[in-house]
Amino acid sequence: MRGHQVTIKDIAKILHISPSTVSRALKDHPDINPQTKKNVQDLAKKLNYKPNQIALNLLQQESKLIGVIIPEIIHYFFSTVISGIEKIANESGYHIIITQSNESYHKEVENIQALLSSNIDGFIITMAKTTLNFDHFKNVEEIGVPMVFVDRSCDAVTADKVLVDDFDGAYKATKHLIENGCKNIIHLAGPQNLDIGIQRKEGFLSALNNSNIPINSYSVQICDTHDHALKLIPELLSRHNNIDGIFAVNDLTAIGAMKAVKSMNKKVPDDIAISGFTNSHISYIADPELTTVDQKGFEMGQHAARMILKRIHSDENYGPVTTILNTDLIIRKSSLKRKLN
Amino acid sequence: MRGHQVTIKDIAKILHISPSTVSRALKDHPDINPQTKKNVQDLAKKLNYKPNQIALNLLQQESKLIGVIIPEIIHYFFSTVISGIEKIANESGYHIIITQSNESYHKEVENIQALLSSNIDGFIITMAKTTLNFDHFKNVEEIGVPMVFVDRSCDAVTADKVLVDDFDGAYKATKHLIENGCKNIIHLAGPQNLDIGIQRKEGFLSALNNSNIPINSYSVQICDTHDHALKLIPELLSRHNNIDGIFAVNDLTAIGAMKAVKSMNKKVPDDIAISGFTNSHISYIADPELTTVDQKGFEMGQHAARMILKRIHSDENYGPVTTILNTDLIIRKSSLKRKLN
DNA sequence: GGAACTATTTCAAACGTTTGCGAAAGGAGT
DNA sequence: ACTCCTTTCGCAAACGTTTGAAATAGTTCC
Structure with missing residues (x-):
């Protein structure tokens, strides 16, 4: 049913000239007779000729x-990363093929294989949480297809990376809570096998140390989902009544905590101030609006795209480059206690 | 820097046989000597041969x-559609190239052109809100590349469509509000040049009529963003104090309305019950959780992918097919008034 | 009148793969 | 010794495009 796209050969046949002449005429090659050129270009336009990519x-x-390759497109952060990649890629005439790993190692391996046989020119990857074996990346490295890792770094392989300064972001958010009067802040932390989980925790702890705030046995809780926070926070608050601040590893968890706090008839931010991390859409939607750390997804995507394009177009094999972006603290109502002093 | 991928020719040269023999050996063609076959297959595996796609x-x-081509990937609904498409496409060995129009007509045209010259086998499209001219779609139709429209239909062109029963969804949501005791419901409606804006409004009006609830001059408000609702609702409530239900054209608007209602010291749902439309992530995050209509993004994506694959693989030119999916009403706290009778 | 040059066009190969057809070689049957 | 068949393989074309090199025709110059 496909209506045959018009080709250079078609034009050549109609005009009784050779395909090479048509090709050159279309690119304004000086060797071609101006009249021939005009004939070809006119006909090409008339037939809506498009070169076969x-x-x-x-x-x-x-x-x-x-x-x-990203874990899940439905996450706000990843969709902003994709938007950033798409923008830069399109500007250079590239397109992006998107696959999701759904945080599954096996799906990730599958996707790598499938994309390789599609002869893509480069990879931009955010590893799945469950990826502990890196042979599929090493394979890509051997074949010589360039890779850029985004947000989650893979040290088993030499490749470019674009990361965000998680430590500093967490530090700034925690510091902000302290400056707003919090004296007993807990951290809802991500899995500690991922760099971002570790860095955000360390930033949190460092801010406490820096302000001479004591760290308790319950100060760090592994909890990185909305529903988990909804269950965990009431328990915690009933045992430790003096908790007055929460810094969560991501916005969704922060909002779960927020709901839990409100359900216990405590006020956000006056009783308990809250900060998230990511600056996803929901942080603006929350009630009260959520203070959070902007993770710069769009910028990360743009950087990653620029890095991969540079690799693709470069002949020399320069060493791996790591870009670390700064975060911005986005201050909203959920952290602004009425000043008591 | 790219390490030349190994080709059939390479294998042929090494084994001193012709490329055609290698090709056939790799596909177990009966014409080939078993020993030759084995040699080829072994070498291919050893060199990690991958056919050049x-x-x-x-x-x-x-x-x-x-x-x-979709408006914006960051919208939950569209990202679920993409996931659905990706799943089915991958199962058939296809990949998807994603482009965003950002609701811009011009970007949409650009994307169509770019994808056409990438020789894609088919289009899955959700039109931009601002698209009023359809020549670019007609062009695709002429060339003979199959298209499927998702969520927003384009009648100017003969193509497959997968839609959701917006009318029925709106009807069910409104009916539900009525059954929960609402007597004066307003509808925050989408733009009336889009089918979904019209259908959802009509479903709303039909439910009111069916329950003999009078329709006021202010019953339908064009308002489809979070921030607009935040501004509009306080005005409306101060003028019409007896409003006791809100049905919004999407979840974000519903949540804006919810925040506005709460800011006026009215209770959701007891004073004012609210329902959204889409069932995006935020509806579950809202406080109270938002009653909404599941728009079946994932299913729509799957259907769209199946339809386009069928077109691609079909020789005969069967007439356009329209699939309309049913919606589900997702009942959560935002609509459950305490029964007063 | 022949060399030298210019202007314009075509040829052919290349990219990697598939596939119809023909070729070569050997064996069997008569 | 001839045909016929089988087995195994290679040739060449095809997909659409680009590009170096060669070809053709025409002009200029001495």
Whole structure:
């Protein structure tokens, strides 16, 4: 049913000239007779000729395609990363193929294989949480297809990375809570096998230390989902009545905590101030609006795209580059206690 | 820097046989000597041979690529649609190229052109809100590349569609509010140049009529963003004190309305019950949790992918197919008034 | 009138793969 | 010794495009 796209050969046949002449005429090659040029260009426009990208790809040994592997597209952060990648890629005539790992190691391996056989020119990857074996990345490295890791770094392989300064972000958020009068802050932390989980925790602890605030046995809780926070916080508050601040590893968890706090008839922020991390849409939607750390997803995506394009177009094999972006603290109502002093 | 991928020709050269023999050996063609076959297959495995997808695409005049054009990936609904598409496409060896129009007509046209020259095998499209001219779609139709429209239908062009029963969803949500004791419900409606805006409004009005509830001059307000609702609702409530229910065209608007209601010291749901539409993540996050209509994004994506694959693989030119999915009413706390009778 | 040059066009190979057809070689049957 | 068949393989074309090199025709110059 496909109506045959018009090709250079078609134009050549109609005009009784050779395909090479048509090709050159279309690119304004000086060797071509102006009249022939005009004939060709007019006909091409009339027939709505579009060069066949696949043929060009084959000839030039490139696909102008960047493979993107992320855990889950429905997460606000990742969708902003994708938007950033898409913007820069499109500006250079590239397109992106998106695949999701759903945080599954096996799906990630599958996706790598599938994208490789699609002859993509480069990878932009955020590893799955469950990825502990890195042979599939090493394989890519051997083949020589460039990779950029985003947000979660993989040290088993030499590749470019773009990360965010999680430590500093967490530090700033915690410091802000302290400055707003919090004296007993807990941290709802992410899994400690991931760099971001560790860094955000360390930033939190460092801020406490720096302000000479004592760290309790319950100051750090592994808890990184909305529903978990909803269950955990009431328990915690009933045991430790003097908790007056919560710094959560992500916005969703922060909002779960917020709901739990409100359900116990405590006020946010006056009784308990809260900060999240990511600056996803929901932080603005929350009631009260959630203070959070902007994770710069869009910028990360843009950087990653620029890095991969540079690799693709570079002949020399320069060493791996790591870019670390600064975070911004976004201050909203959930952390602004009435000043008591 | 790219380490030349190993090709059939490489294998042929090493084994001193012709490329055609290698090709056939790799596919277990009966014409090939078992020993030759084994030699080829062993070497191919050893060298990690992967067929060049681009060459195959050129030969078979297909790219195994589906072009997806959506307004904005950061919207929960669209990201679920994408997930659905990706799942089905991958199962059939297809990949998806995603582009965003950002609700801009011009970007949409650009994306169509770019994807066409990437020789994608089919389009899955959700039109931008601002698209009023359809020549770019007609162009695609002429060329003969199949299209499926998702969520927002385009009648100017003969193509498959997968829609959701917006009318019925709105009807069910409104009916539910009525059954929970609402006597004066307003509808925050979407733009009335889009089908979904019209259908949801009509469903709302029909439910009121069916329950003999009078429709006021202010019953329908064009308002489809969080921030607009935040401004509009206080005005409305101060003028019409007896409003006791709100049905919003999407979840974000519903949550804006919810915040506004709470800010006026009215209780949700007891004073004013609220329902949204979409069932996005935020509806579960809201406080109180938001009653809403599940828009079945994932299912829509799956259907769209199946429809486009069927088109791609079909030789005959069957008439356009429209699939309309049923919605589910998701009842949560925001609509459950204490029964007064 | 031949060399030298210019202007314009075509040829052919290349990218990697598939596939119809033909070729070569050997064996069996008559 | 001839045909016929089988087994195994290679040739060449095809997909659409680009590009160096060669070809053709026409002009200029001495």
